Amino acid sequence: MVEKVRTVTDVCCPFCGTLCDDLEIDIDLKTDQVVEVRNGCQIGTKKFYASNPSEHRFEKPLIKKNGELTEVSWEEAIDKAADILVKAQRPLLYGFSSTECEAQSRGVELAELLNAILDNTASVCHGPSLLAIQDVGASLATLGEIKNRADTVIFWGSNPVHAHPRHLSRYSDFIRGYFRTDGRNDRYIIVVDPRYTHTAQIADKYIKVKPNEDYELIQSIRAVLRGTDLDVKEVAGVPIEDIKELVERLKSANFGVLFFGMGLTQSLAHHRNIETAIRLVTELNDYNKFILIPMRGHYNVAGANQVFAWNTGYAYSIDFSRGYPRYNPGEFSSVQLLMRDEVDASLVVASDPGSNFPAGAVKNLFKHPLIAIEPHKTPTSAFADVVLPAAIAGIECEGTAYRMDKVPLRLRKVKEAPGESLSDKEILERIIEKVKGKLGE
Ligand code: SF4
Incomplete structure (x- = not known):
C-alpha cells in the first residue's frame, strides 16, 4: 500500500499554556498540508489546520x-522595517508570547539596540502575578506533581473548560495519578467565580464571589484559618458558614492546589489579590502541602517572562531608553504608553493588540508607523505599514516554550511554512543586522 501521509508524534500544541505534548499530526505527502490532528482539543486542533495555505495567510x-x-x-521589507525603527524616538516592541524562546531573545537584543520599550502580553494578563511573586515569593509545583498528588483543586477566576480544555483531563481533574488512582473520584474541585461557568458546573463546590471583591474573600478565609471569629453574615457575597466550611475543607486536604486566572489578576486589587492568595497558600502549608499556579494563556507567555528576565532582570514592561533596562509596570506597559501616545513606532511580534487593547491605545498604535511579524491577517496587520510573513513556531519551525508551570518543552516542526515565510527568529535577526548597518555598528 502506498503511504499518503506521514505522521509526526509527540508534538507540543502551540496554543495555550497547558502546552500538551502528546499530539499526533498527519501531513499529506503530496501537498504538505495538515490533514489530521489527534489528541488535540478543539482550539489546539484548529491552530494546526489554520496553518495550511489560505486566503488568511501571508506568504510574501x-x-x-x-x-x-x-x-x-x-x-525591501526588512530595509523599510529597520528604517522605521531607527528613525523612531521611542519605539515599542510588543507581543512575543506566541513564539518560541530563541525568537524572544532576539527581540531583547533588538530592543537594547534601539533603546526601545520591550513588552509582552503579560502586561495585560498575568503581570500582577509576577509582581506579587516578586514581592512575597510563591509555593509552586509542576503539573506532573499535581496530577499524581493533588486531592483538592481550586480554580479561582479561571475557566479551563474553555480556555485550557485539556488541563482537566491531563493534570488537574479527571486524570488518574500515582497517589490518585481513582482520578476524578479522588479529587475535590472548588470553583470561585462571579459567573457559574462551565468549569463551575462540573465542580464539587461553587463559590459565587461578588465581582471585584476577591481580595476581601481571600482575606476573610485567611482570618478564619487563623481562628478569628468574623462578626459578619457574609463577605463578598459568600455566607460566613460557607467560608468556615471551605476553610475546614482546605485544612483537611492532603495536597492542594490553587489555579488562578485573569478573573483574579485583573479584578480590582490586581497584584494585591495574588499577594494575599500566595500568603493564604503559605499559611495552608502549616496544615498540609498547598501550592498555586497561574493559568497562563498564550502557550509561551511564561517563556517570554523567563527570557526577558534572564536577559534584562525583568519579565515585562522594560524600558531601554537610557541604554540600560528599567522596569516599571504602568509607566512602561504597552497599553498605558499607547494611551498617553508616548510611542512613535511599533513592532508587533506574534500578537494582535489591535483586537484586544482598549480603543484609545489601538487608535494611537495605528496612528504611527507599525510593523507586524505575523502569519495571518489580523486587525493589527490590516493597519500595518510593513507585514513580515512568519512561519508558525511549533508547527513550521522548532524552538523552546515554557509551560504554565515553567517546564521548558521542545516545539516540533511538522511541515514547511507556505510561500516565502521565515521564522520569527530569522526575521528578527535580519532586522537586527539591518539596524546595526543603519546605526553604523
Ligand atoms: S489544552 Fe491547550 S495546549 Fe492542550 S491541545 Fe488544547 S489548546 Fe492545545
Whole structure:
C-alpha cells in the first residue's frame, strides 16, 4: 500500500499554556498540508489546520504603498522595517508570547539596540502575578506533581473548560495519578467565580464571589484559618458558614492546589489579590502541602517572562531608553504608553493588540508607523505599514516554550511554512543586522 501521509508524534500544541505534548499530526505527502490532528482539543486542533495555505495567510512580505499593502522583496521589507525603527524616538516592541524562546531573545537584543520599550502580553494578563511573586515569593509545583498528588483543586477566576480544555483531563481533574488512582473520584474541585461557568458546573463546590471583591474573600478565609471569629453574615457575597466550611475543607486536604486566572489578576486589587492568595497558600502549608499556579494563556507567555528576565532582570514592561533596562509596570506597559501616545513606532511580534487593547491605545498604535511579524491577517496587520510573513513556531519551525508551570518543552516542526515565510527568529535577526548597518555598528 502506498503511504499518503506521514505522521509526526509527540508534538507540543502551540496554543495555550497547558502546552500538551502528546499530539499526533498527519501531513499529506503530496501537498504538505495538515490533514489530521489527534489528541488535540478543539482550539489546539484548529491552530494546526489554520496553518495550511489560505486566503488568511501571508506568504510574501508586504509594504503599504498608496494605502495598499503591496508585495515586495524581503530585502525591501526588512530595509523599510529597520528604517522605521531607527528613525523612531521611542519605539515599542510588543507581543512575543506566541513564539518560541530563541525568537524572544532576539527581540531583547533588538530592543537594547534601539533603546526601545520591550513588552509582552503579560502586561495585560498575568503581570500582577509576577509582581506579587516578586514581592512575597510563591509555593509552586509542576503539573506532573499535581496530577499524581493533588486531592483538592481550586480554580479561582479561571475557566479551563474553555480556555485550557485539556488541563482537566491531563493534570488537574479527571486524570488518574500515582497517589490518585481513582482520578476524578479522588479529587475535590472548588470553583470561585462571579459567573457559574462551565468549569463551575462540573465542580464539587461553587463559590459565587461578588465581582471585584476577591481580595476581601481571600482575606476573610485567611482570618478564619487563623481562628478569628468574623462578626459578619457574609463577605463578598459568600455566607460566613460557607467560608468556615471551605476553610475546614482546605485544612483537611492532603495536597492542594490553587489555579488562578485573569478573573483574579485583573479584578480590582490586581497584584494585591495574588499577594494575599500566595500568603493564604503559605499559611495552608502549616496544615498540609498547598501550592498555586497561574493559568497562563498564550502557550509561551511564561517563556517570554523567563527570557526577558534572564536577559534584562525583568519579565515585562522594560524600558531601554537610557541604554540600560528599567522596569516599571504602568509607566512602561504597552497599553498605558499607547494611551498617553508616548510611542512613535511599533513592532508587533506574534500578537494582535489591535483586537484586544482598549480603543484609545489601538487608535494611537495605528496612528504611527507599525510593523507586524505575523502569519495571518489580523486587525493589527490590516493597519500595518510593513507585514513580515512568519512561519508558525511549533508547527513550521522548532524552538523552546515554557509551560504554565515553567517546564521548558521542545516545539516540533511538522511541515514547511507556505510561500516565502521565515521564522520569527530569522526575521528578527535580519532586522537586527539591518539596524546595526543603519546605526553604523
Ligand atoms: S489544552 Fe491547550 S495546549 Fe492542550 S491541545 Fe488544547 S489548546 Fe492545545
